[in-house]
Amino acid sequence: MKDNIRVRFAPSPTGGLHLGGVRTALYNYLFAKQHGGSFVLRIEDTDQGRYVEGAEQYIADTLAWCGIEPDESPWNPGEFGPYRQSERKNIYAGYAQKLIDEGYAYYAFDTAEDLESLRKSQPNFQYNQAHRNNLCNSLTLPESEVKSLLNTNTPYVIRIKMPDDETISFTDMIRGDVHFNSSLSDDKVLLKADGMPTYHLAVVVDDFLMEITHTFRGEEWLPSTPIHILLWKYLFGLHLMPKWAHLPLILKPEGNGKLSKRAAEKLGFPIFSMNWTDPRSREFTEGFRERGFLPEAFINMLAMLGWNDGTAQEIFSLSELVEKFSIERVHKAGAKFDYEKAKWYNHEWIKKTDIIHLFPRIQTIFQNKGVAIKDDENTYQIFNLVKDRCTLLTDFFEQSIFFFEKPGNTGIESIRPKWNDQKNSFFTEMIRNYTSLTTWKVDILENAFKDVAAANGIKPGELMLPFRIMLVGGKSGPGIFHIAELLGKEETLARIQSSLKNLQ
RNA sequence: GGAGCGUUGGUCAAGGGGUUAAGACACCUCCCUUUCACGGAGGAAUCACGGGUUCGAUUCCCGUACGCUCUACCA
Numbered sequence: 001m002k003d004n005i006r007v008r009f010a011p012s013p014t015g016g017l018h019l020g021g022v023r024t025a026l027y028n029y030l031f032a033k034q035h036g037g038s039f040v041l042r043i044e045d046t047d048q049g050r051y052v053e054g055a056e057q058y059i060a061d062t063l064a065w066c067g068i069e070p071d072e073s074p075w076n077p078g079e080f081g082p083y084r085q086s087e088r089k090n091i092y093a094g095y096a097q098k099l100i101d102e103g104y105a106y107y108a109f110d111t112a113e114d115l116e117s118l119r120k121s122q123p124n125f126q127y128n129q130a131h132r133n134n135l136c137n138s139l140t141l142p143e144s145e146v147k148s149l150l151n152t153n154t155p156y157v158i159r160i161k162m163p164d165d166e167t168i169s170f171t172d173m174i175r176g177d178v179h180f181n182s183s184l185s186d187d188k189v190l191l192k193a194d195g196m197p198t199y200h201l202a203v204v205v206d207d208f209l210m211e212i213t214h215t216f217r218g219e220e221w222l223p224s225t226p227i228h229i230l231l232w233k234y235l236f237g238l239h240l241m242p243k244w245a246h247l248p249l250i251l252k253p254e255g256n257g258k259l260s261k262r263a264a265e266k267l268g269f270p271i272f273s274m275n276w277t278d279p280r281s282r283e284f285t286e287g288f289r290e291r292g293f294l295p296e297a298f299i300n301m302l303a304m305l306g307w308n309d310g311t312a313q314e315i316f317s318l319s320e321l322v323e324k325f326s327i328e329r330v331h332k333a334g335a336k337f338d339y340e341k342a343k344w345y346n347h348e349w350i351k352k353t354d355i356i357h358l359f360p361r362i363q364t365i366f367q368n369k370g371v372a373i374k375d376d377e378n379t380y381q382i383f384n385l386v387k388d389r390c391t392l393l394t395d396f397f398e399q400s401i402f403f404f405e406k407p408g409n410t411g412i413e414s415i416r417p418k419w420n421d422q423k424n425s426f427f428t429e430m431i432r433n434y435t436s437l438t439t440w441k442v443d444i445l446e447n448a449f450k451d452v453a454a455a456n457g458i459k460p461g462e463l464m465l466p467f468r469i470m471l472v473g474g475k476s477g478p479g480i481f482h483i484a485e486l487l488g489k490e491e492t493l494a495r496i497q498s499s500l501k502n503l504q
Numbered sequence: 505g506g507a508g509c510g511u512u513g514g515u516c517a518a519g520g521g522g523u524u525a526a527g528a529c530a531c532c533u534c535c536c537u538u539u540c541a542c543g544g545a546g547g548a549a550u551c552a553c554g555g556g557u558u559c560g561a562u563u564c565c566c567g568u569a570c571g572c573u574c575u576a577c578c579a
Contacts, residue, residue, distance in 0.1 A: 012579050047578055112577055119576090124505060126575075157577050175509070184507055185575085192577040199579050223508055223574040246509085249572070253515075256571055304528095308517065312527045331517085334572065338515050341529045351542085388542045399541090461538045468539060476540035 005037025013055035016276030029068040030325040041070035092197035107138040126186035158191040173245035269339040292392030297349035407473020470499040
């Protein structure tokens with residue numbers, strides 16, 4: 001018996017990896033790590049028609065960004081390779097042959113076009129026990145004809161012969177006992193005409209060969225599980241079959257249904273982990289990373305979308321998740337994705353992460369906007385000051401740009417109507433006062449400001465907003481004396497001075 | 505159409521035969537802040553429906569409704 005826990009994430013390289021895929025990968029990873037097992041990445045690229053250039057790399061990059069890197073993958077192979085199904089092509093035919101030899105599968109020569117027209121003319125046509133005897137396959141054709149068709153390289157597929165009226169049961173780790181009647185499924189294609197296996201054959205063969213002990217996959221696979229179980233029974237024996245867990249779907253926020261790229265786009269939030277440009281259509285899709293998400297927040301949010309530890313705790317680090325995750329506590333029902341909540345997670349993670357770790361990404365954001373910022377203590381202090389007001393990493397720019405660039409004059413116009421000589425002389429005196437200061441610290445600045453206001457007989461309240469606008473250019477931001485302190489003496493005075501000049 | 509799966513506030517959800525049915529997001533009010541956020545304190549808001557079982561169902565059972573997924577030589 002297998003005693004090492006081995007799980008796999010088996011995505012198809014057909015485009016950007018979306019939310020649901022990352023969550024499946026995450027749950028796999030958490031389970032593997034919690035049990036000291038292995039997390040395997042297998043690329044399910046048996047449909048060459050849907051292969052998209054760059055998608056594999058994207059999967060690898062996503063897992064790396066999230067910090068859930070596989071122990072075995074096409075790029076880091078273990079002893080169970082190859083890890084791309086396209087490179088395993090030659091191993092599936094033998095198993096399909098074995099099924100035929102034992103009467104569990106058969107050759108079918110019907111063309112895709114034939115079947116399509118059949119489906120069109122007959123409402124609910126299925127290639128099943130009701131129809132298989134009227135179709136063109138090794139069940140109906142004489143053996144000699146089958147042989148000659150095979151010898152003349154006539155295209156064929158291999159189909160599973162679903163048993164009649166057999167109850168197939170299994171215990172899902174999330175849903176409990178599930179039952180199906182074998183008559184309800186059609187005779188799925190196992191090996192395609194191009195020699196590639198379909199998912200159904202490949203998943204069973206590879207899970208066996210890779211010694212997978214638990215398979216966690218999306219709920220959309222639940223209805224085809226009986227086929228996989230039959231294949232396990234026919235090929236390897238049920239005692240070696242992995243345990244199943246079918247994860248609930250992530251639904252769109254409005255209405256119902258699976259969260260799609262379209263829906264996300266319409267509502268203005270990302271669905272892919274990182275930026276993705278489709279190589280064929282050149283269509284660009286913004287990712288969570290570029291939107292300003294921290295990977296810690298991204299996986300935290302994903303983990304909680306369908307799982308909780310039974311307490312009120314919502315913020316978990318990856319290592320905490322590894323420790324506390326349990327597949328039994330995963331929800332059965334799908335969850336609507338809530339972007340506001342996703343942002344909340346990010347906000348929490350920004351607040352608890354040291355600026356020194358955030359800095360490189362913030363610097364890049366500034367750089368992309370054409371602003372070079374120094375990697376020094378003063379900059380760190382600035383970001384620490386605005387940190388709590390940033391929900392997304394990109395907010396750092398909006399929240400602190402005035403520290404790095406002088407504000408425009410539009411703000412000045414808003415104070416002009418209430419501007420008077422008294423205020424003018426106050427600020428003139430403020431310049432003198434601040435110039436003479438030897439210590440440039442927040443409380444000294446505040447006290448000096450209030451003293452001068454009192455001496456001039458003006459309430460500080462009337463002066464704070466103009467002062468703020470002079471330094472910031474707008475009405476919001478951290479405490480104004482904190483801003484002045486970090487702006488520095490020279491820059492603060494320069495901004496007051498030029499504002500005064502402007503107000504003349 | 506068929507099958508499977510699901511259904512606790514607007515959303516994520518805890519709970520589970522007797523509870524004032526947690527908590528979080530969002531929303532509203534107030535406090536804090538001489539700004540705006542953060543933060544703090546409150547508020548409104550929920551067990552899909554109908555039958556059982558039971559002294560008592562949101563919880564257990566059976567139906568119904570609704571939703572979702574699947575029903576390809578796609579995964």
